[in-house]
Amino acid sequence: MSVAVMLFTSDLRLHDQPALSAALREADEIVPLFVLDRGIRKAGFDAPNRRAFLADCLHALDAGLRERGGRLVVRTGDVTEQVCRVITESGARSVHVAGGVSAYALRREERLREGLSALRCALHVHDGVVTALPPGRVTPDGGDHFAVFTPYFHTWQDTAPRETLPAPRAVPVPELAGHPMPRRTAVGGVSPGLALGGETEARRRLRTWLADESHGIAAYDRRQNDLPGDATSRLSPHLHFGTLSAAEVVQRARAKGGPGADAFVRQLAWRDFNHQILAARPDASHADYRGRDDHWRGDEKEIAAWKEGRTGCPIVDAAMRQLLHEGWMHNRARLLTASYLTKTLYVDWRVGARHFLELLVDGDIANNQLNWQWAAGTGTDTRPHRVLNPSAQAKRCDPNGDYVRRWVPELAELAGPAVHEPWKLDVLQRDRLDYPDPLVDHAEGRARFERARSLG
Ligand SMILES: Cc1cc2nc3c(=O)[nH]c(=O)nc-3n(C[C@H](O)[C@H](O)[C@H](O)COP(=O)(O)OP(=O)(O)OC[C@H]3O[C@@H](n4cnc5c(N)ncnc54)[C@H](O)[C@@H]3O)c2cc1C
Incomplete structure (x- = not known):
């Protein structure tokens, strides 16, 4: 029996999930793993609202896996350490993970590569899981990234996206112990009007958004800036946690067609645009992309x-x-x-x-x-x-x-x-x-x- 680990990060879904599909093609059984990463807390990136939303996403992912004969294995601690333990416990020969662009994601990938090589286990990093087009897929002549949106958008639009993938029918998972799943209700300091997370909710929201003629995609070009009307998709947390695939959203919006869909797809291109900048210039997370010699006030x-x-x-x-x-x-x-x-x-x-x-x-x-x-x-x-x-x-x-x-x-x-x-x-x-x-x-x-x- 061959075993592979599917390490979920910002891609908490089963539909259009290239990393999961690759793991399933390669191995007889897979360990669908999520590590509640202590490093994220140390890096100060662990906000209550996102922690609560994440708990929803993990429950929904677990439910989706159970419908397919599997389940989610959750571990808490250092990502590399936990992945290495799971490899040893399950006898896995490879790990599949989505490629990230932040300095944190790149460091995690580097540490995983080191940890896995000591165990003679392969690491497969899949690009184009988090964004519609992978960062670096479109570049200007002589440069590593686009610094201006409009020329980026023209090239982005003319570039064929990858084929989207169906959710797997079955996910066979070996016997393996996990740590307790986080619960939304156990998180303190959450905003009272926080939206629900999870893939089921994400897909419901996408369906409604595509179908609603007055508040949905069809009216987006006219109502995008209507503050009281609240007529944008509110898909951003789902895209951030990957409960929706950006590639699938772009494909379904394009299939809908019309000026609303065009305007909406343009916004999704902004998301890819920002990701390709960060991938090329990770220091843009804290340093001025273009310095203006500012002497900021701080009252x-x-x-x-x-x-x-x-x-x-x-x-x-x-x-x-x-x-x-x-x-x-x-x-x-x-x-x-x-x-x-x-x-x-x-x-x-x-x-x-x-x-x-x-x-x-x-x-x-x-x-x-x-x-x-x-x-x-x-x-x-x-x-x-x-x-x-x-x-x-x-x-x-x-x-x-x-x-x-x-x-x-x-x-x-x-x-x-x-x-x-x-x-x-x-x-x-x-x-x-x-x-x-x-x-x-x-x-x-x-x-x-x-x-x-x-x-x-
Ligand atoms: C100061 C500032 C901070 C922001 N911080 C974030 C953030 O942390 N996370 C985040 O996802 N977006 C951020 N945005 C971009 C944008 O405001 C949100 O993506 C959008 O408001 C989310 O609502 P929606 O899903 O209804 O968007 P819609 O209008 O329905 O747009 C659809 C999708 O397109 C993408 N998108 C839309 N506008 C932008 C944009 N300007 N830049 C990049 N992608 C965009 C988002 O993924 C969004 O979900 C920020 C914008 C500003 C000006």
Whole structure:
């Protein structure tokens, strides 16, 4: 009986799972293994929202494997150590794992390679499991990665993706002991409105998204920035944990066709774009991709107000409170709050990125750090010094103020778009509101930023 280990990481699914399919082709039995990695906690990447969502994902994966005659083996500890133990206990001759792009994933892979070679066990790293196209699959002439999105997108679109794969019918698993499975309810500090995780939920959400004519993919080109309408897919945590395959989502969206699908697929290409940058420049997780000689401010009171949604700028406060409540935020709201922190307040993007990673259920090094860099103008934005005007953006993306009223109850009595600029009310009206004055006037903040970047 030949045995292979399938080491799950950011690919917690059975459908379109190239690493699992390869393991099943190679061996008679496989050990579907997930290691609750102590190193992730030490690296500070272990946020309660993601831990709770992960617990859902592991339960769903276990259930899916049981339907196919197998089960998930969970171990806790150091990944290499646990994998080596499983190899010794099961007599496995090879390990299959998805290729990652973060410095952490690359180090894990290197350590696995060392540990496995001592046991004479093969390591198969599968690219293109986490993204629709593997990083490095499309490159510009003479370069190792694209630094600008539009030319990347044109090449990405013209490149044939791999064939997607069906879920296996059966997964034979040998007898092997596991550690207890984590439970969502045992995790403290979770956002009360956190979404459900797991492959079954992911596939249900994808089906609904593809079929819904008014809130789904068909309307995405028109409703993408409709903050109160909440008409984006909310698939990001599923793509982050790999309960959905990006390649499958792209394929099914393309099959749907139309301007909504085109706009949606373009966003998925942004995800691949960020991953190919991080793969080529792992230090972009913490170092400026393009240095601007910034001397950031760091007023702790302002930073705390931003985190708690008390800046006095209603659209920013609404978004920050949504993040606290759900562990998720709309893309337009992420852009607005990031621009506000890094440009209007002129605070280092790393401060904001860290806070997002502490809360976001889809918190992802490639997407989070590179979007923060984009918003701060140290990344790939071709207009790096633009400063978003939160009130103007709010009037466009929340024209009646419903999004603000939903998240900032102190302003609920203000009707219509007046909710976006409470500082324009007369003094008596303002005094009645239990809501702070703005930390900074937008024009002043902008002028300060432009002076700092030597633009004005
Ligand atoms: C400051 C900032 C931080 C961010 N941090 C993260 C993060 O940690 N993890 C994360 O997955 N996304 C992040 N994003 C990107 C984006 O905001 C989210 O992916 C999106 O809001 C998720 O909601 P959705 O699934 O409904 O997106 P949809 O609008 O339905 O888009 C579909 C998918 O496309 C991808 N996508 C959409 N927009 C982007 C984008 N700008 N960059 C990369 N991929 C994108 C996501 O995988 C998303 O699920 C960040 C954006 C900003 C501006």
